Amino acid sequence: MRRDNEFRYSRLANILREQIMSGFIKPGEYLLSENELCKYYGISRTSVRKSLEQLQKEGLIVKKVGQGTIVSPDLVIPPSERRTLRILATSPSHYADLCLGHIIETFQSKFPHVDVKLLSIPSWNFWESLRASEELGRYPDLVLVTDRNFADAALTESFLDLGDHLGDLLGSLYPRVALPFRDRGVQIAVPSTFSPVYLAYNPDLFARFGVEEPADGWDKDAFVEASRRLTADLDGDGIVDTYGFSLSALFSRWPVVALQNGVKFDSFSNRDDIVRSLNFFHDVLYRERVATLSRGSRPFLHEKAAMTLTTTIEMAGWRSDQMPFESKIAPLPFGPHQSTLLVANAFMVPKESEERELALSFLRVAFDPALQRRLTEETGFLSCMPGVTEAVWDAASLSGLNISKGRIENGYFLHELFADVDTIEELGAEMELFWGGLEKAESLADRMTGILNKVPHKANPASDG
Structure with missing residues (x-):
């Protein structure tokens, strides 16, 4: 744990x-407050203070009593004669x-004359930060986003058509x-990596409680029975x-149950399918009491829950934080439709990039099959x-991930x-009482149906092939 805190x-x-040395935060400008840094980077106040102390020792920042922390007004950043690729x-x-x-290490081995600067911005105000940076004439050369960031962008005209440049790669x-x-x-x-949302389970807990591990063909009843035996x-x-x-x-997790019950979250969604999905949640949470409601991963990681919905992206992060067991993948058992959500990270190239060709070269390096295989093997x-x-x-x-023979079956991104x-x-705001067990599935389903009736019908995305 100490090593993790130091990291x-x-x-x-x-x-x-990197934000300071790249000019993203200029001399005299304020950093986020300690509370905001804790929240947006997901670390403790102790770690935030140690970070700021380190930067203060380096002469990069100055603490102003009662006001906050600013980049040192006297800081001078010498210009570099080398080319720089900036990734946000x-x-x-x-x-x-x-x-x-x-990827950066491999890229720099091929382009030793190029410095790569990686700037990390909290996702909550990512596009606002990018716009503010561009207004000051500071354009990144590559932007790495999640599928949710992509859906929020509303900036599509500002980015290259990568099909014109990377058609063979695509x-x-x-x-x-x-x-x-x-x-x-x-x-x-x-997209640089993706994952279906899947059901992960802890085989050690299954063995400890004498419960048979999930297998192909198990259904919702078998899931509830296993959960009952694993609750103690x-x-x-x-x-x-x-x-x-x-x-x-x-919303990045629970809709998997609705999708498996035929809900597509549009005006054609059947109220009975919605009710069935919502009743399942109340069954496991409040009627059977075999599930715990959590916004994070702690119950699963601390072996206080035997199963959870997650992604390979999230799982890779858990493993890097020294997860105490090796999880397995179970078939999704929640309904008759083998459907799930998809998540992804993706690269975008701004049209205003000053190093457009370097950015495109970086993407070709990133998608080299040998490097892709090494990353897949080492990270999961x-x-x-x-x-x-x-x-x-x-x-x-x-x-278990609905992937076979080059195809991804029945997976949907939220922005689709x-x-x-x-x-x-x-929809999220309407569910607060329901999650607390204070509202029936039927009454919430009525309101959800009313909201979805205002949503234009979208053609279902084609299966892979």
Whole structure:
């Protein structure tokens, strides 16, 4: 744990140092407050203070009592004669933490005359920060975003059509992953890694409680029964210590259950399918009491929940934080439709990039099959290249992820299901009482149906092929 804390504070120091040395935060400008740094970079106040102390020792920042922390007004950043490639990434990002360093190292071995500057910006105000930077004439050369950031962009006219420059590379990717990053025929982004949302389980807990591990063909009833047997009050104090399932109320997770029950979140969605999905949540949380509601990963990582919905991207981050067990992939059992959500990280190249050709060269290095295979083997990420993913991952795991023979079956990005991201916020706000067990599924379903009736019907994305 001590080593992990040291990593977190040094990582934040590196992020802030790069923002300062690149000119993203200029001399005399304020940094985020300690509270904001804690929140947006997901680290403790102790780690934040150690990061700031390190930067203060280096003479990069000055603390102003009662006002905050500013970049030293006397700081002079000498110009470099070398070429510089600037990458702007959302933070936190497991992909940036675990993969970008390897890609940058490989790129610089091929382009030794180029410096690569990685700037990390909290995802909550990512596009606002980018706009502010551009207004000051500071343009990144590459932008790394999540699929959710991509949906929020509203800046598509500001980025290159990567189909014009990387058409051959795009042809080597899963179409089901690449096509959703097109808009009006323009390939605005190229995905670098992706994952279906899947059901992970802790085989050690299954063995400890004498429960048979999930297998092909198990269904919702078998899932609930396994969760019941995995839920226990181990110390006899009347409080459950271990649950069968850790359920997230985040919109990036729970809709998997609805999708498996036929809900597509449009005006054609059937109210009965919505009710069935919502009743499942109340069954496991409040009727059977075999699940715990959590916004984070702690119950699963601390072996207080035997199963959870996650992604290979999130799992790679957990492993890097020294996860105490090796999880496995279970087939999704929640309904008759083998459907799930997809998530991804993707690169975009701004039209105003001063190093456009270097940015495109960086992407070609990033998608070199040999490097892709090394990253996939070492980190557990899924490559967007079918030949790589299906050579590294075993067939049983891929089947649990709805991937086989170069195809991704029945997976949807949130921005495909919701053309208007405001609908996600509206639906989320309506569910507060429901998640607390204070509202029936039927009454929430009525309101959800009313909201979805205002959503334009979208043609279902084609399966991969």
